Amino acid sequence: MIARLTLVELATGEQEIRKSRFIAVAGPVADEAAAKDFIAAQSDPAANHNCWAWRLGQNYRFNDDGEPGGTAGKPILAAIDGQGLDRVAVVVTRWFGGILLGSGGLIRAYGGTAALCLREAGKVALIETVSGTATCGFSELTRLQARLGALPAVQVDVQAFTDTGAILSVTAPKSEAGGVDRLLADLTSGRSAVRWNQ
Structure with missing residues (x-):
């Protein structure tokens, strides 16, 4: 390519x-x-x-x-x-x-x-990116922000807080979206996944 x-x-x-x-x-x-x-x-x-x-x-x-x-x-x-x-x-x-x-x-x-x-x-x-949202509990928030934010070209921001945790806004290179999904699933024992925008 x-x-x-x-x-x-x-x-x-x-x-x-x-x-x-x-x-x-x-x-x-x-x-x-x-x-x-x-x-x-x-x-x-x-x-x-x-x-x-x-x-x-x-x-x-x-x-x-x-x-x-x-x-x-x-x-x-x-x-x-x-x-x-x-x-x-x-x-x-x-x-x-x-x-x-x-x-x-x-x-x-x-x-x-x-x-x-x-x-x-x-x-x-020019790197094509995708954006999405993910939810996580308060106990996982700091770890998720640190681990995902350490990835090159991945941006993670808190979009909103809920009663149980936070909704995160995630932007990543399209080629790395699968890796972000796996990392998020590993860090939350499968409780959280990114819903990528189409």
């Missing part, structure tokens, strides 16, 4: 191509609303074109913003996909310099500026 990556933070890249200035800004996005907000925030209304693309798992969108169809948004998306990135949005802004670049030149300019920006960006592995 190929590891998916996302960006750690905002990244930028800039090129001047035949007197036109291209600036790419890329950043991590959690969902479609965040991607739209990112695009709105990074677009410069004074520029000639603000072309963009984003990918969120199997969902993606791109826009040529007035450039000839397929010459800007698709190459930006190709740059995202070419580096195995997910949950990423990129805006490439162009200030026209007076020299026409032609379709091939535009594809290279937009895709190349996006790729330049993404190559320099800090990346981190």
Whole structure:
């Protein structure tokens, strides 16, 4: 399985191509609303074109913003996909310099500026997580929090207290959910299990 990556933070890249200035800004996005907000925030209304693309798992969108169809948004998306990135949005802004670049030149300019920006960006592995809840008695609470909290990338919080114990909120990497279940069952002698959200 190929590891998916996302960006750690905002990244930028800039090129001047035949007197036109291209600036790419890329950043991590959690969902479609965040991607739209990112695009709105990074677009410069004074520029000639603000072309963009984003990918969120199997969902993606791109826009040529007035450039000839397929010459800007698709190459930006190709740059995202070419580096195995997910949950990423990129805006490439162009200030026209007076020299026409032609379709091939535009594809290279937009895709190349996006790729330049993404190559320099800090990346981190994207780990798919699952969340759920578990109940436990007061006598088991401290031990459960300590043992589950000691697991890398597992987060355990008390969601609520009941008459007999607590309801815990558990978030874990999807690949480790089975191990969390077994540990919880072992620590409570089978009295507790995580109900994972679908």
